[in-house]
Amino acid sequence: MSEIPRTDTIVAIASAAGRGGVGVVRISGVDAARIGGRIAGLLPPARHAALRDFRDASGTTIDSGLVLHFPAPNSFTGEHVVELQGHGSPVALDLLVRAACALGARPARAGEFSERAFLNGRLDLAQAEAIADLIEASTVEAARAAQRSLEGELSKRVHALAEQLIELRMYVEGALDFSDEDVDWLADQALVKKLQTVQQDLAQLLMQAEQGRRLRDGFTVALTGRPNVGKSTLLNRLAGAEVAIVTDIAGTTRDVLRENLNLRGLPVTLVDTAGLRESGDAIEREGMRRARVALAQAELALFVVDARERLTAEDRRLIAELPSGLPVLIVHNKIDLAPAAAPAAAGELCLSAANGDGIDALITELHRRAGLQSGETSLFSARTRHVDALQTANVRLAAAAERLLRSGALPELAAEELKDALVALGEITGEFSSEDLLGRIFANFCIGK
Ligand code: GDP
Ligand code: ZN
Numbered sequence: 001m002s003e004i005p006r007t008d009t010i011v012a013i014a015s016a017a018g019r020g021g022v023g024v025v026r027i028s029g030v031d032a033a034r035i036g037g038r039i040a041g042l043l044p045p046a047r048h049a050a051l052r053d054f055r056d057a058s059g060t061t062i063d064s065g066l067v068l069h070f071p072a073p074n075s076f077t078g079e080h081v082v083e084l085q086g087h088g089s090p091v092a093l094d095l096l097v098r099a100a101c102a103l104g105a106r107p108a109r110a111g112e113f114s115e116r117a118f119l120n121g122r123l124d125l126a127q128a129e130a131i132a133d134l135i136e137a138s139t140v141e142a143a144r145a146a147q148r149s150l151e152g153e154l155s156k157r158v159h160a161l162a163e164q165l166i167e168l169r170m171y172v173e174g175a176l177d178f179s180d181e182d183v184d185w186l187a188d189q190a191l192v193k194k195l196q197t198v199q200q201d202l203a204q205l206l207m208q209a210e211q212g213r214r215l216r217d218g219f220t221v222a223l224t225g226r227p228n229v230g231k232s233t234l235l236n237r238l239a240g241a242e243v244a245i246v247t248d249i250a251g252t253t254r255d256v257l258r259e260n261l262n263l264r265g266l267p268v269t270l271v272d273t274a275g276l277r278e279s280g281d282a283i284e285r286e287g288m289r290r291a292r293v294a295l296a297q298a299e300l301a302l303f304v305v306d307a308r309e310r311l312t313a314e315d316r317r318l319i320a321e322l323p324s325g326l327p328v329l330i331v332h333n334k335i336d337l338a339p340a341a342a343p344a345a346a347g348e349l350c351l352s353a354a355n356g357d358g359i360d361a362l363i364t365e366l367h368r369r370a371g372l373q374s375g376e377t378s379l380f381s382a383r384t385r386h387v388d389a390l391q392t393a394n395v396r397l398a399a400a401a402e403r404l405l406r407s408g409a410l411p412e413l414a415a416e417e418l419k420d421a422l423v424a425l426g427e428i429t430g431e432f433s434s435e436d437l438l439g440r441i442f443a444n445f446c447i448g449k
Contacts, residue, residue: 007079007116009035010108011100013093014448020088022065025096026448027084027105028077028113033069035103036082039096040067043082046074054084056099063092077113078120111445115438118430125430125441126155126386132445133216133381141265142215145381153380154212155429157205162425164198165397169418172404176411185404185411195401202397206390211372212382218260218267219370222298224291224322226314229304230333234353235259235272238363263363266370271298296323300369307332307350329365385441389424396421 009029015022027036037043038057044050049066056062063086075081086092101107111132118128130149137143149155171191185191223231239259257272273291295301301322305315310332319328330348332338336355344350349365351358400417403410426432 009105010112011097011105012108012448013097015088019090023086023088023093025084025093026113027082027100028079028116030080031104032080032082035100035105036067036069038103039099040084043067043069046071054086054096056095057102062095062099063087077116078122079116108447110447111442111449114445114449115442124155125433126428127152129383129441130381131449138260138267139262139265142267142381145212145215149380154382158425158428161201161205162422164201165418165422168194168198169415172411172415185409199397199401202394206394208379209382209387209390212380213384213387214370214372216381216383218269220269220298221300221302222271222273222295223302223304224273224295225304229306230353231272231304234304234333235270237353237356237359238270263366266367266372268366295326298326301326301328303328303330304333305330307335307338386428389427392424393421396424
């Protein structure tokens with residue numbers, strides 16, 4: 001099996017911050033068994049738990065609990081690991097960490113256990129990221145998707161695609177090596193077929209990754225429109241449907257209200273902006289400036305109008321002033337007050353934030369706009385980084401196809417493009433990764449993971 005790396009020994013509290021029924025301290029590295037043994041006395045056999053007193057270097061008992069020993073390489077990090085499961089007292093856990101440090105360990109950096117697991121080949125990069133995504137998942141669906149990525153679902157698909165690309169590249173290079181004269185690539189049905197298949201598979205993976213990213217990152221929707229059309233009521237209506245899961249993000253300004261909602265499994269950040277209108281008031285102008293900043297960051301604008309007035313001239317002007325490129329969904333609110341109103345234009349929705357009519361259709365439309373079919377669950381979680389890499393691979397593959405299938409083919413360049421596509425895929429699983437990239441990824445993990 002893999003060689004035990006010569007690293008130092010790290011220690012951290014692995015359980016959640018604060019008081020709890022149980023608290024876990026994890027020690028990993030070459031000295032884990034020695035340090036764990038000094039704290040807990042004799043270590044139990046591999047992967048067995050034993051009840052022990054935990055003592056500091058001077059022999060004072062800090063806590064008591066279960067000790068587990070995972071000898072390398074069969075541990076989370078691939079190194080020797082000792083876990084101390086004590087009572088969930090933050091003070092006692094802290095003393096355990098200090099005791100381990102006094103015996104030669106050092107406090108782990110954020111994500112360092114996962115980073116070691118990656119470096120020791122226990123997980124690939126996409127799987128390591130999925131651990132953090134599972135911990136941070138905001139909906140059940142997002143947690144399930146992250147779990148599937150952790151099991152290697154995304155990695156498996158990326159590997160399968162990489163295999164196809166390797167085969168294609170070998171085919172092109174082979175044909176190059178064995179032909180003296182020009183090859184008519186277009187006439188090569190096997191090649192055309194292979195190219196089509198891999199392009200289709202890549203496009204499908206890209207779509208699935210975008211859905212997975214959506215479940216992880218959610219969908220940022222800005223509520224906007226004239227004052228009093230019912231934006232805040234709509235926010236409360238959408239939030240009310242999922243009251244238990246509504247959270248306020250701390251630190252947001254009062255004037256732009258942000259709510260994190262779970263709308264049938266889709267995490268939506270709904271931003272209620274101050275009503276847009278001309279104003280001389282300095283404070284209101286500032287509120288509007290912030291509203292525009294929020295709009296610039298949104299992925300969809302829910303533009304609310306009063307169903308009784310339909311789209312007024314001012315509404316049209318406000319819509320024209322929205323950031324260019326921001327998709328707009330026009331919502332006619334207060335239909336309970338306008339039962340006789342003509343139906344909204346195609347692509348627009350009618351609802352009543354007050355009584356809830358039309359809200360289901362709105363949520364379905366939000367799923368559709370987010371690229372998720374309602375009720376469809378994502379196959380795995382993904383990050384923007386993964387989607388970007390797949391897009392790069394897609395562009396490279398298209399360029400390769402273009403260079404092969406055009407008259408006056410440039411197969412050497414096509415082979416290069418295929419190689420670049422493979423490098424992009426390798427970045428997802430970490431086969432190609434810079435220290436810089438790894439540093440950035442793992443620094444966003446929590447300490448103890
Ligand atoms: P905002 O300024 O756009 O945020 O509008 P509010 O949410 O504060 O609503 C303005 C007024 O319209 C309030 O008195 C709401 O109770 C009312 N309102 C909002 N939505 C509806 C609706 O669907 N039907 C009815 N009848 N009244 C509504
Ligand atoms: Zn409001």
